[in-house]
Amino acid sequence: MSKDKSAKIPTPQAVRGTQDMLGDFADRFAHVVETFERVRRLYGYKRVEVPVIEPTAVFARSLGETTDVVSKEMYSFDDRGGESITLRPEFTAGIARAYITNGWQQFAPLKVATHGPLFRYERPQKGRYRQFHQLDAEVLGSDSPLADAELLVFADQLLKELGIAEGVTLTLNTLGDAESRDAWRAALVEHFESHRGALSEDSLARLDKNPMRILDSKDPRDRPIADSAPDIDAFLTAEAQDFFGAVTSGLDAAGVAWERNARLVRGLDYYRHTAFEFVTDRLGAQGTVLGGGRYDGLIEALGGPPTPAVGWAAGIERLAMLVQESGSFRTHVPDIAVVAENIDCELTACSLAAVFRRSGFWAELVATGSPRKRFDRARKLDPALIVSLDVRDGVHTRSIKLLDERYNRSPAAHAVFDSFFSSP
RNA sequence: GCGACCAUAGCUCAGUUGGUUAGAGCGCCGGUUUGUGGUACCGGAGGUCGCGGGUUCGAGCCCCGUUGGUCGCCCCA
Incomplete structure (x- = not known):
């Protein structure tokens, strides 16, 4: 044997942004999943499993024009047959693809739930990893606002049963239907254009790429302009107004507390009507515990029939961190x-x-x-x-x-x- | 992609204006307290001070680079 220490075999490191879990944290992680599995059955959500890898087109199509995300933040590679494959960065697109290719229209409205690993090529920070894990719930083929409400009541019950509802707030907004959304967007662009000189550099870039994002800018220079921007309310069609009213009535009827956040937006065009996030201030910069919304345009964008749908996802690691903080989960000890x-x-x-x-x-x-x-x-x-x-x-x-x-x-x-x- | 901070024992950390052989607590291993006990005491193993250069008589400490981590920005499907 050589005594030369330089001959020592170097241990490969874990891939950046991945994590190993042992003991307590792994137990809490499993506890979150087990609680989710139990509660989703109470709401009649079927278990669904979809592949971790999909043709890149599945996600490129669903993510549309946000080219930065597609080109820089997805784990994509060519397989041996030359096909571009991507590790799923989200559940929704894969489930939508499965819905179309398996003819699941026959089961509409279809309530499904799943969980597992997702991959995004991003800079790791608190509560944000390159391989991370989410819980996911979707309702496909329902245009009823009660589907939105039920989905939110489900989410609310999950957080309560995990014992982490304290300090977590459901924030809610409507993006209206396509007509409302377009009108609002145009008004926003006009408003921001008129204050162009006072906006931050980042927001000037947003103005071209994704003007709605200026609304939730963190830059203090943008805040007065964003705060004085018009809300969507004045642009909502009667139908869109009724839809939002029905969602909030459903929440009230089920005893779920919520707050309106008129600044909550979604960048992608296929999002319609309800957008929501359960937020907390206990997770540093990553305040969203659970988020989602209605995406009536997505399945069509993937080449399927026009199909209304709504869903949410929640990061398991973030939930497990909150479970840890709340002390609502006892460490496992031997009998x-x-x-x-x-x-x-x-x-x-x-x-x-x-x-x-x-x-x-x-x-x-x-x-x-x-x-x-x-x-x-x-x-x-x-x-x-x-x-x-x-x-x-x-x-x-x-x-x-x-x-x-x-x-x-x-x-x-x-x-x-x-x-x-x-x-x- | 950008910025700040950090990197010393298995873990958490100390280490003075640069100065002999780098320390503590916890954990681990062994021994003692002939005991119903989470105690105390003694001993032991365990360190390329992240890595590579540089400055210096001398670097864990200063400088440059690099890798990794943490937090934030951007982005957030």
Whole structure:
């Protein structure tokens, strides 16, 4: 063997913006997914699975004119057949594609839910990763405002059951129908053009590319101009007004609190009517916990029949961080620690631990290292019950002690323990 | 793509105006307290000070570059 340290094999690093999860955080992550799976069933959302990879066209089409996003922020590559493939940066486009190519129109209106990894080539920061994970819920083929309302009530219940609704606000806006939206957009452009000289450099660029985005600019120079810009309300058609009214009435009827945010916009043209975000100030610059809206124009943009649809997505990592902060999720600890305090007890302890496990208890066996320190190490596992096996002066001893008074399976564990030592 | 801050033991960090052999706590391993106990004490293993250059008699410390991380901007489907 070489003693030359320079010959040491370098360990490859994790890909930038990806993360490894262990223990508590991974448990919280799973808890978020499990809660989502439970609640979506209460609302009758079918489970749907779509590929992680799609032809690049699926996302390029759905993202339309925002060329920066398509060209710079997607993980795309050519496969061996020369086809351009993209790792999904969102769920909606893939689900819309599946809806069209599988003829799921026959099930409309179709309520579906899924979760899994997504990929975006962005600069990592708090709550923002290159591989991240989302929960997703969509209703395809319904033009009813009650579909929007139900989707939001679902989201609200999810956050409440996760115990993180405190400090999270549902902010809501309408983008109107195509006619309303176009009229509003034109009025905004006119307003911003008239204040062109006072806008920030960033917003001047937005004025050409995506003028509605000036409304939520963070630059203090833009705020007065953005705040004095016209709201969409004056441009809403009667139908659009009724639609928004029906959504908010549905929310009120279901007891879901909401706030109007007339500055909440969506950059893409296929978004219509409802736009919403559940926001918090506890996640740094990434304040959106769950967001979505109605995208009546998307499926048509992908070459399908005109199909109204509405949906939302939520970042699992962000939800897991909020779960951590709220302390609403208890760390998993073992039911029982079985300690062999003497070498002659190790096999018995091993056998007893196996019996506990077969009886449905999470049992940890502590039978290595210094015998004198095993009990202390077992205590540090924070089990509900602790079982000690020892040999004192040649006599085998055993004890089982309850450490967590709230633990309700203690009698069952005692029964297993007694039975183990009374059987021949 | 832009900016700020950071990088020392497995983890969290200290390390003075640049000055002998780089430290602590936690964790890990072993031993002692012949004990129903999360204690205390003793000992041990573990470090290319992110990497590469430079300045200097001398660099963990100063300078340049680089890589990575964090946070923010842009973007946000």
